[in-house]
Amino acid sequence: MNAAKAQSKDFLLAVEGLTVSFDGFKAVDDLSFYLDPKEIRVIIGPNGAGKTTVLDLICGKTKATSGSIKFDGKELTRLKEHQIVHSGVGRKFQTPSVFEDLTVFENLEVSYPQGHSVMGALAFKRSAEVVAAVEDVAETIFLKDALEQPASLLSHGQKQWLEIGMLLIQKPDLLMLDEPVAGMSVAERKKTAELLRRITKDHTVLVIEHDMQFVGDIADRVTVMHQGKVLSEGSIEHVKSDPKVIEVYLGH
Amino acid sequence: MKNTSPLKWFASREGLYYLALALLLVVILPLALDPFRLNMVGKYLTYAFVAIGLVMCWGKAGILSLGQGVFFGLGGYCMAMFLKLEASTPEATAIQSTPGIPDFMDWNQLTELPWFWEPFHSFSFTLLAIVGVPVLLAFIIGFAMFTRRVGGVYFAIITQAIAAILTILIIGQQGYTGGVNGITDLQTLMGWDIRTDEAKTILYFVCVGLLFVCLFVARFVQNRKLGRILVAMNAQENRVRFSGYDVAAFKIFVFCLAAAFAGIGGALFTLIVGFMSPSFIGIVASIEMVIFCALGGRLSILGAVYGALLVNAAKSGFSESFPELWPFAMGALFIGVVLAFPNGLAGLYQTYVMPLEDRLFKRKPKAAVSAPAKPAPAARQDEGRDYDPMLDQYSPEKS
Numbered sequence: 001m002n003a004a005k006a007q008s009k010d011f012l013l014a015v016e017g018l019t020v021s022f023d024g025f026k027a028v029d030d031l032s033f034y035l036d037p038k039e040i041r042v043i044i045g046p047n048g049a050g051k052t053t054v055l056d057l058i059c060g061k062t063k064a065t066s067g068s069i070k071f072d073g074k075e076l077t078r079l080k081e082h083q084i085v086h087s088g089v090g091r092k093f094q095t096p097s098v099f100e101d102l103t104v105f106e107n108l109e110v111s112y113p114q115g116h117s118v119m120g121a122l123a124f125k126r127s128a129e130v131v132a133a134v135e136d137v138a139e140t141i142f143l144k145d146a147l148e149q150p151a152s153l154l155s156h157g158q159k160q161w162l163e164i165g166m167l168l169i170q171k172p173d174l175l176m177l178d179e180p181v182a183g184m185s186v187a188e189r190k191k192t193a194e195l196l197r198r199i200t201k202d203h204t205v206l207v208i209e210h211d212m213q214f215v216g217d218i219a220d221r222v223t224v225m226h227q228g229k230v231l232s233e234g235s236i237e238h239v240k241s242d243p244k245v246i247e248v249y250l251g252h
Numbered sequence: 253m254k255n256t257s258p259l260k261w262f263a264s265r266e267g268l269y270y271l272a273l274a275l276l277l278v279v280i281l282p283l284a285l286d287p288f289r290l291n292m293v294g295k296y297l298t299y300a301f302v303a304i305g306l307v308m309c310w311g312k313a314g315i316l317s318l319g320q321g322v323f324f325g326l327g328g329y330c331m332a333m334f335l336k337l338e339a340s341t342p343e344a345t346a347i348q349s350t351p352g353i354p355d356f357m358d359w360n361q362l363t364e365l366p367w368f369w370e371p372f373h374s375f376s377f378t379l380l381a382i383v384g385v386p387v388l389l390a391f392i393i394g395f396a397m398f399t400r401r402v403g404g405v406y407f408a409i410i411t412q413a414i415a416a417i418l419t420i421l422i423i424g425q426q427g428y429t430g431g432v433n434g435i436t437d438l439q440t441l442m443g444w445d446i447r448t449d450e451a452k453t454i455l456y457f458v459c460v461g462l463l464f465v466c467l468f469v470a471r472f473v474q475n476r477k478l479g480r481i482l483v484a485m486n487a488q489e490n491r492v493r494f495s496g497y498d499v500a501a502f503k504i505f506v507f508c509l510a511a512a513f514a515g516i517g518g519a520l521f522t523l524i525v526g527f528m529s530p531s532f533i534g535i536v537a538s539i540e541m542v543i544f545c546a547l548g549g550r551l552s553i554l555g556a557v558y559g560a561l562l563v564n565a566a567k568s569g570f571s572e573s574f575p576e577l578w579p580f581a582m583g584a585l586f587i588g589v590v591l592a593f594p595n596g597l598a599g600l601y602q603t604y605v606m607p608l609e610d611r612l613f614k615r616k617p618k619a620a621v622s623a624p625a626k627p628a629p630a631a632r633q634d635e636g637r638d639y640d641p642m643l644d645q646y647s648p649e650k651s
Contacts, residue, residue: 085496097491099484106480111495118505121478
């Protein structure tokens, strides 16, 4: 036990024996994997493999039945969602979830990591620092010219970028992205890959993605999930040539 | 709205709307109406406090409470208890078998003042309780519900049930609460007779003053980041949560804020009307309050004031001629609002009247490129931003 603890310290994220069961159905079953700092890990797998559930478990949306999630030496399974965010985990959802009634600027401002308490939000001032941080992130996510637009007017791809920007401004250590290029045009996909590559210089990223071309573009390592378990793990070439992966996911 | 001097603010479009309301309530209505009618307007205005709270709670944050009457009633009962104790001096109640306690207690064979009535001898305690008791109950309900993620229609049903429970409790505990008759025969406030025409007129102005205080508090909250989080929470609760906010805390806050407004409204109601009874706080009363808010426009705090005024005026007018038809008319009104103009009067105003204003004052349309020949009469330092009565705030600042 002690040895495992010491070992897990070297990883940014250590998921061990993670299990969640919904009325007896184990969506995630004794899952273990480890993320190094600054690594880009992509999780792939057929529908229902439990990929999104893993992200839900890490960010606290779903509570684990058993197992442990250690992030930077901290146990996440006991924390509430907003506490997990404060410890440095950012999560992007599959469908773009931005605040449609607010402008792009306000979307980013609300995500700025300051004034998170009720009183803090009452006292929060739009300081030069905040404006600078918002503009900086807007530049990164290609939305510098759209700052004053209501988010509802953005295209699907732009909304995805905005949500990524809302994570970036939180300055998380771990970014979790659920299918960031789903529904994007080819041009948008390219830009997103570029965006992710830029982001990953300072962040550890955990991505769920189906597009194998895109996966090959960005992944350091790939984890293939099947029926709540790890089926295969390694470089993209390794998993692509793994007969088990070909069997259940990639097809012949 | 940074670095805005108050004077400039009053010349802004939003400021003018507030001025118009102040003009109506402080000058026009007192001049046009006799003290009796003015007193009635004062009564309607006490409901506007509740409606403002509902705008914040329901319109902005999406928490529909069908039990605001509870908080209105608690504020009202706190005030009524104080006034009743003042009216129940041993001299005034000498004919009772136990002099010095409220008359209804004596009728119910109580021989001493219940413990929870004791603190209401103190006026400062009463003032504290008018806000504190509703807020405390709202906090308990909010904490129990929101930390367990109870929301939407379930929350509405629970608040409705609480309204029913409180009514039944008050009616059942006649000896302690005055029962179905309520607490009546209130006479003086710190020795000042509240039943005279003069007192009623003064109370009306006190009510208007406090209403503006509440309006400015609500406006302050909605213009801060907190206000944006409330709106954001309404549509994307999970995104707010995963942006690092404790959603339950924000919901509890806005629910307590609405309860505080309702409590103040209730206390003023007791002063203006002269008594408090369970009929003002039950299920029907609570739903009526939601209708005031919906008709005025559930996204606009100013709209809520007009909604409360108009629906209540219609209610009085209707009830004077066809008392039995009013519930049907109100039901029809509610259905009409929900179906035809979900954003209420404020929404209609924005769609139909504001473009007229723009033309009348030669305001630059939003996308105008050419500069106007001379500044519009009500030109603001933040020209180009448009006041949005639906959200009751300016469109975002151009940087």
